Amino acid sequence: MVQERPKRVERRLSAILAADVAGYSRLMHNDEEATHVELTALVTDAVVPAIVEHGGRIVKNTGDGFLAEFTSSVEAVRAAVQFQTRIKQLTINEDEERRIAFRVGINVGDVIVEPHDIFGDGVNIAARLEGIADPGGICISSSAYDQVWGKIEVDFADLGDQNLKNIARPVRAYAVARDKFGSTAKGSRTTPILPRAPRLSMVVLPFANIGGNPEQDYFVDGVTESLTTDLSRIRGLFVIGRHTAFSYKGKSIDLKQIGRELDVLYVLEGSVQRSANQLRVNVQFVDAESGAHLWADRFDKPICDLFELQDEIVSRLANALNAQLIAAEARRSEHSLHPSALDLYFQGMARWNKGVTPAHMAQARSFFERALELDPDNVEALVGIGAVDVTRAGFFLADNPDALFAAAEAALNKAMSLAPQHALAHAFLGSVLLCTKRAIEGIAECEHALELNPNLAEAHAFIGCAQAFSGRAEETEAHVHKAMRLSPRDEGTYRWMTWVGFSKLLLGADAEAVVWFRRGLNSNPNNPIAHLDLAAALAHLGKLDEARASRNKALALNPTLTIRRLKGIPFSDDPTFREQGRRVIQGMRLAGVPEE
Template sequence: MVQEPRGRVERRLSAILAADVAGYSRLMHSDEEATHAKLTALLADAVEPAIAEHGGRIVKNTGDGCLAEFSSAVEAVRAALQFQTRVKELTIGDVEDTRIAFRVGVNIGDVIVEPHDIFGDGVNIAARLEGIAEPGGICISSSAYDQVRGKVGVEFTDLGEQNLKNIARPVRAYAVAREGLSPVTKVGSTTPSSLSAPRLSMVVLPFANIGGDPEQDYFVDGVTESLTTDLSRINGSFVIGRHTAFTFKGKAVDLKQIGRELNVRYVLEGSVQRGGNRLRVNVQLIDAETGKHLWAERFDKPVADLFDMQDEIVSRLANTLNTQLVEAEARRAERSLHPDAMDLIFQGMACLNKGRTSEYLAQSRSYFEPALALDPKNVEALVGLAVVDAAAVGMALTVERAARLAAAEAALIKALSLAPQHARAHWLLGNIKMFTNRAAQGIAECEQALALDRNLANAHAYIGRAKYLLGRGEETEAHVQEALRLSPRDTEAFVWMIFAGFAKLQLGADQEAVARFRRSVEINQNHPRAHIYLATALAHLGQLDEARSAAQAGLALDPTFTISRFRANVPSDNPTYLAGRERFYEGMRVAGLPEG
């Protein structure tokens, strides 16, 4: 039988333009209907008219953009310049995190032509060039650059040879360097500037089930989903939704490409492995722009109730990642030539996370105050300054106790008027109320904080503090232990152990009080009050030599400490609490601390 001859494949040399929306998945996750409506309007009002005006045809719409074909590279670039300018004009008043911006790639190639599509390497290269363009920018191949140079009224930045996904040979690329269109403005630069992904933006990729036990899949997926939810509670964060994240399940992925596609700064990936009666969870935080690993952690736990384990693992990860993300954002801010309010705030927060010393508190204030000057209604700056003032009082680093507490409370009331759902502000206001003989109100504020963020370990610990201020020291330990369960390596853990020690002394459980104060000293040997409180508890046990040694260690760190100064700051008028204070003063005297 004679085989029918195949039909001739139609080919032609074309300029191909690929355009899509930067961070489209993130925008759709935030507000599907509004994003769809805005995109439809921009395509109709800006993109499609520009393409038609310059002799191009839209080959197909891609959901979040389009693929177009031109007979001239010059006309393709002119069309792109026109609609990028028009899109910027139409979106200039939109909030930055909801603003639609197109990325454009242009290439010249020999393409296969079908009635409703075009195919070939020329098309693929245009699409890959679009993927490395800046939001609002245009990236073109060297073949297109050779045709348009000097003809389109803009300059170009040479990006050098680019290794594009699934393209065998490197492609030399150029970015349009026109003021107001692209962040790339220095002609001759060999590296593109960073993507404009939002701060604290991330995606939690589905954790890998090492070993492949199908019965463990639900637990592994549960960790991923719960972590996505809990990380989204971090103030100012943006976390890609689980439905988008799970499209990458089981796939080999390019983390930098995912960062560009989802327009996020960070990728979190991990694995879960069960061996016998133990479960191991490995987690890595990656900078999506550079592919650099920023942090890694391993959790090993005996297998117990899987739901309880999932809750504990997720809570610990969320608390640790909060600190790691702040540190990463602070490092980015250090490189900024013109830091804005949020750059300064992340640097201030990073200082606070290092500890509550005079030095770190002063450094934090030096960031929060100019941030507030730049943006007087910035909630994070207000909360940051309140933390500094409250910590100065709590660490006994100031003699201006009343003024500092009043300033902190005023800042928090303003912050909550601007952001009523701010969990840390509620917790901190609860702390201030506990300092000022309003412990019951303080508990209510901490409970409100936990309703907003279940992982806020400090809120649990400070409820424990309020309980002994109300003469209910027997209830304190459970709250402190819950805080430690959620955040066992917290920089505030030494303070929580002091709370537990105070409660044990109130109950006359002196041996247990010594254990709690010893643990506080182990966690932070540079806090004078931990040594002084340990000395007090040891004195009640009759261990006088060790008590006096601990007292001297505390006085070496704070030579100004006196019993009379300690007596001047009484945060509660509860009779049980006051009786415990009297016993405390007695122990201080026996330990050899100065009366003052």
């Protein structure tokens, strides 16, 4: 007898809204029929229209309340605000003892779906949050808050981590601010609650002029002001204006206090010291909530043209800080019980930065996909998808490069339709174009990205790579040097150095190619194609044992690398590139790279 396969449990990610009537038993005891009639009328006149209008559905009624499900946390909160406001209007003239008021909890979670009910921790958390809301109030989890913040005209108060009954881990909770419904949450009448600082928010404090030479003040202040301006260009980063920041100049203030006063998560402070013909800049990046130092660095530069020097220092700091912000937010996100789209984006970027192996790229794409499930129009996740797909194709990590290039182009075009000025989206679209026999268009796209963000080092590196595909491999190195000058500690330098090595290999400068490949691999060894290109260069130099060792490292990281796969992406029809590319394949054959 054939055993039936178990029925698959249906699950989906939902925004769950749980509501009940505060003091329902008391109201029913005092006047059972009147309470029932009024509750029915309020649900019919206020609750149901709001839920339907915002795309939700009432899953079930619970006697004194109901459970509703939405596909969007933004719409769930909007619906709750709408019906809570309407109920307050309808009951405002009633005695407080007889007034019906709902408490509402909202959470985002993965739920088990049955025809007339939903189950799971996501539902339980919503119900527990409803229990800590005041009558007439709305309380939401951090997973919902991170998605709605900045998207609806409602202020929230941070209730901190809450230990909810029968929920193993604390849940960070937020309540609609007091002025919206007259209350926030239990206990809030006596304890003022400060709102949590927005994600990706910081202040650049005025840099200190070490030595006190007043003639140096203009330069030090210029570094602070320019850095504030350049950091403001980072999409999604909220930076306190320079006039406010300069009100702290010369004052000794606790950084956690500054974080609370300005409502920011991060603080950047630094100093500038001049001695003879040398300039030293020290910087510290601090978590304003904990006071922990997340990153510190020092820049020593010879003094030449002060304004040119200021631009270089500022661009390097802006690029380095962008990477540090991603790393810091990825660490925060790892501890999130219910990650938001933003949490998942940062975790995806953290995997992307680990290296171009099949595993890392698959993990990064998975995080970006999950972010898009929560927010289909998340621009950063779309750019992440595009970056992963063009990299998987361009670094020979998959059997279907044409499909991946097409998918990358579609994701990046969608991102730019939502955010036309997104510099990194333009740069990665340029990389797609240069990998698909459209190098000239790719260079133009990267140049446009640099018009939008002159500090975008990646765009310079892409232009360098495009020169190799255009038969001008001798020009690659200069463009990569521009990228590395802007962002010498960039997570992407290992890729950029590989492209210089590749250009040297095309030109027959095998010894120089070996130096560049090894520099890139010292920066990040998780780059199988760099190991393979290094093997080709070593083979041309007659160092066959070293070449085979490098080939083995490449195949350990990506066992699918073969001559056939490498020849499967033409990249360019330029005759010079095609001729130069033959010696690369020849070197790989000498190193023993398998044909199939």
